[in-house]
Amino acid sequence: MFKNSISNFLFPLLFMLLGSMYSFGQVSKEKQLVQSYNTEKNPNKKFSRLMALGEYYKQNHLRRADSIRHVILKESINFEDSIRFNALFYNAEVAQLCGDQDEYFKTILACQPFLGKLNSEEAQFKLFRHLGFYHSSMQEFETADFYYRLAVKIGKKEKNNYQLSEAYSHLALNFMSANVKDSALAYSDKSINFARRGKDKSHLSRAFNTQARVYDFFGQIELSVAKNLISLQLAEEVQNKWLLSKYCREIGQEQKVILNLDDAEYYFKRSFNYAKQIHDRRQMGMALSNLASVNLDRNQLGTAITNSNQAIKYLTELNDFNGLGEAYNILGMVYQKQGKYNEAATSFNQALVYYEATSNKEKIAGVYHNVGTVFKEQKKYSNALNYLNRSIEIRTQYGAKNQIYHTYRTIADLYKEINNSQKSLEYMELYLNYLDSNTTVQAATKIAELSESYRSEQRERLINAQADSLRRQQQERMLTSTKLENSQLRNNFQMYIIIAFVIIIVLAGVIIFYRWNHAKITQQQREAEMSQTLLRTQMNPHFVFNAMSVIQSYIFENDTVNSSKFLVNFSRLMRLILENSPKEFIPITTEVEILQKYLEMQKLRFQDRFHFEIYTDEVLFDESAIIPPMITQPFIENAIEHGQLHTIEGGFIRVSFTKESNMLCISIEDNGIGRKNARANKKGSAHKSMAMDITSERIKNLNKKNKTDGKLLVEDYNKALETGTKVLISLPYTIDHKQLS
Numbered sequence: 001m002f003k004n005s006i007s008n009f010l011f012p013l014l015f016m017l018l019g020s021m022y023s024f025g026q027v028s029k030e031k032q033l034v035q036s037y038n039t040e041k042n043p044n045k046k047f048s049r050l051m052a053l054g055e056y057y058k059q060n061h062l063r064r065a066d067s068i069r070h071v072i073l074k075e076s077i078n079f080e081d082s083i084r085f086n087a088l089f090y091n092a093e094v095a096q097l098c099g100d101q102d103e104y105f106k107t108i109l110a111c112q113p114f115l116g117k118l119n120s121e122e123a124q125f126k127l128f129r130h131l132g133f134y135h136s137s138m139q140e141f142e143t144a145d146f147y148y149r150l151a152v153k154i155g156k157k158e159k160n161n162y163q164l165s166e167a168y169s170h171l172a173l174n175f176m177s178a179n180v181k182d183s184a185l186a187y188s189d190k191s192i193n194f195a196r197r198g199k200d201k202s203h204l205s206r207a208f209n210t211q212a213r214v215y216d217f218f219g220q221i222e223l224s225v226a227k228n229l230i231s232l233q234l235a236e237e238v239q240n241k242w243l244l245s246k247y248c249r250e251i252g253q254e255q256k257v258i259l260n261l262d263d264a265e266y267y268f269k270r271s272f273n274y275a276k277q278i279h280d281r282r283q284m285g286m287a288l289s290n291l292a293s294v295n296l297d298r299n300q301l302g303t304a305i306t307n308s309n310q311a312i313k314y315l316t317e318l319n320d321f322n323g324l325g326e327a328y329n330i331l332g333m334v335y336q337k338q339g340k341y342n343e344a345a346t347s348f349n350q351a352l353v354y355y356e357a358t359s360n361k362e363k364i365a366g367v368y369h370n371v372g373t374v375f376k377e378q379k380k381y382s383n384a385l386n387y388l389n390r391s392i393e394i395r396t397q398y399g400a401k402n403q404i405y406h407t408y409r410t411i412a413d414l415y416k417e418i419n420n421s422q423k424s425l426e427y428m429e430l431y432l433n434y435l436d437s438n439t440t441v442q443a444a445t446k447i448a449e450l451s452e453s454y455r456s457e458q459r460e461r462l463i464n465a466q467a468d469s470l471r472r473q474q475q476e477r478m479l480t481s482t483k484l485e486n487s488q489l490r491n492n493f494q495m496y497i498i499i500a501f502v503i504i505i506v507l508a509g510v511i512i513f514y515r516w517n518h519a520k521i522t523q524q525q526r527e528a529e530m531s532q533t534l535l536r537t538q539m540n541p542h543f544v545f546n547a548m549s550v551i552q553s554y555i556f557e558n559d560t561v562n563s564s565k566f567l568v569n570f571s572r573l574m575r576l577i578l579e580n581s582p583k584e585f586i587p588i589t590t591e592v593e594i595l596q597k598y599l600e601m602q603k604l605r606f607q608d609r610f611h612f613e614i615y616t617d618e619v620l621f622d623e624s625a626i627i628p629p630m631i632t633q634p635f636i637e638n639a640i641e642h643g644q645l646h647t648i649e650g651g652f653i654r655v656s657f658t659k660e661s662n663m664l665c666i667s668i669e670d671n672g673i674g675r676k677n678a679r680a681n682k683k684g685s686a687h688k689s690m691a692m693d694i695t696s697e698r699i700k701n702l703n704k705k706n707k708t709d710g711k712l713l714v715e716d717y718n719k720a721l722e723t724g725t726k727v728l729i730s731l732p733y734t735i736d737h738k739q740l741s
Helices: 002-024 029-039 043-060 062-075 081-097 101-116 121-137 141-158 161-177 181-197 201-217 221-238 241-257 261-277 281-297 301-318 321-337 341-357 361-377 381-397 401-417 421-437 440-556 560-580 588-605 618-622 633-641 674-680 682-686 691-706
Strands: 610-616 625-627 651-660 663-670 711-718 723-732
Touching (some): 101 121, 181 201, 221 241, 381 401, 588 633, 610 618, 674 711
Antiparallel strands (some): 663 723
C-alpha cells in the first residue's frame, strides 16, 4: 500500500517535470535528422532526409559519413538522374575526405555521363571542378586547366563569388603543380579577392590556405606560415573542425622544416585533437605520422614507431594510399636511424608501392632520396647514386625544386667518402648556391615572431571577446531589470505560486523519503527480531534434548534419589527457560540464575567432579543490564560434554560478565581436554554442537539491528598444551529503562 501511494504521487509529478524539461530542452541536430528520416513516408522526401543526414555527418562525424555513403548509393538506384548524381557525388566527396583516392577518382569519372543529362549549372560546376582535380593529380595540367576554366565560366555566369573563389583556387594549385609560380600566385590572389566579397569565412580561410600552399611549395616558408595563420584564425571563428585540423597540421609541418620542434609538436597535437572530435581517422592518422617525424628528430625512436604503426592502422582502414606512403616513409627513416637497414628498405618499398598507385611523383622522389641514403650508409655507393640521381630527375620534372638541394648535399658527402674530391666539390657548390639564395634559415626567426604574434593576438581576441560578452551581459541585465520593474506587480503572484509549488514538491519528497526510510528500518528490525526468535526456538529443543539425556542416564543407573532431585531442579530450570526464552532480552540476573541452576544440575550428575564460578560485575546489576536469553548456556554445555570435565582432576568452569567500552563482554573458560582432543573423539565428532553457528548468527542479527560490532571468539585455554577452551563473546550493551525508572 505504501509503495502504491508513492507511485500515485510520484508518476504525475515526474511527467510534469519531464514535460517542462522537454519544453525548454533542445533536441540535438543529429537526433532531429534521424527522427525526420525515420518518420518520413514519401520516398523522395525520405531520400532527401537521408542526404541531409549524410551532409551533417560529413561536417561532424566523418566515420559515420563514410558508413552511410554506401547506403545512399544503394537507395539512389531507383530514383531519377539528378538524385543518382547527388548520391554519386556525395560518395566521391566523402571518399576524398577519407583519403580513398581510388574510390574518389572512380566515382568522379562515373559522374561524367551525367553532364549531358543534367541542366543544373551548380552540378556542372562541381563536376568540372573535380574533373580538373583528377587530371591535375595525373599531371595532365592542360586538361585540368580546361575543366577549371569551364568552372570559372559558370561562376561568372551565375555571378557566384564562392564558385569563382573555389575555381581560381584550384587553378592556382594546378599552376603550382606545374611549377609556374607567377600564375599560381596570381590566381591565389584572385581566389582571396572573390572570397572576401562573400560573408562565409570558411571560403576565405580556404583561399588563404591555397596561397599558403603555393608559398610553401616554392620555398617561401615565412609567407606560407603568415597566410596559414590567417586561415587558422578564420577557421577558429567559424569553428570548422576539419579545416582547423588541416591547417594545424600544415603549420606544424612548416615549423618542423625550420626545426622548431616544440611548436611543430604543439600544432600536430592540436590537429589530432580536432580530427578526433569529428571522428576523422584520416587526419588523425596523418597527424600521428607527423608526430612520429618529430619523435624521429628528437631521437625518440620507440615512440616514433608506435605513432607510425597507429597511423598505418587508421589509414589502412580508409585505403588512403598517400597517407600510408607517408607513414611507411617515416617508419623507414626510423629503422634507418636504428641501423635496421632491411626493415628500412622494406618500409621504403612499401611507401613506393602506395605513392606509385597514386602517381605522386613528388613523394616518390622523396622516397628515392631516402633509399639512396640507406645504400650510402651501407657503403653500396653505386646503388645509392642510382636512387639519388633518380630523385633529382623526378624533382626536376615534378614537384618543388627546392627539395633537390638536400639530395645535392647527400651526393657531395657520398663522393667525399669514395675520395672523389672533384665531384664532391661540384655537388657541394650546387648545394651552397641554393642555400645562399634560400631564405629558410633566415626566415626561422620571422616565423617564430609570427607564431608569437598570432598567439598574442589570439589571447587579445579572447580578452576582447570576454569583455564584449561582459558588456552584453550587463546590457541584458539592465534590460531585464527594467522589464522586471515594469512587470513586477503582474509577476509577483506567479512567482509566489512557483515558489510554493517548488516548496511543496521538496517537502513532499522529504516526507516520502523519510517514510520510506523509516519503513525500511522498521522492516529490517522486524526481520532481525524474527530471526532472533527463530534461533531461540531452535535452541530450546536442543537444550531439552541434552537435559533429558542426563535424566535418562540416572534412570538407566537406577538412581531414584538423584533422578528425583535432578527432576525437581530440571523442572525449575525448564520453567525459567520457558518463561524467558521467547523474550528478546532478559535481565542479567535471570541469565545468571539459569546458569547457576544448570551448572548445579550438571555438577550433581557428575558427582561433584568439577567446580564452577560465575562472576558478574556489580555495575551490570546497578544499571539493570539485559542480555539475549541462553546466549552462554550452549558453550557451558559443550565444556561439560565435549570438554569431558568429569575426567579431569580439578576441572573447572569460570563464567564472567563485564562491561567494556559500551559492550557486554562474556568470558567462559574451562580446563577440559580441549578442542583438538574433542575432534579426535569419535563421539564428539558425531555429536557436534550447534552452539557456534547459532550464536554467531544471533550476534550477527544483533549487530545489524544495533549497528554494533559484536564478536564471538573461541581459543585454547592452555595454548601450549592445546587443552581447555576459552570462549569470548561481546554483545551490544543494553539496559532495561523500565527498571531504571
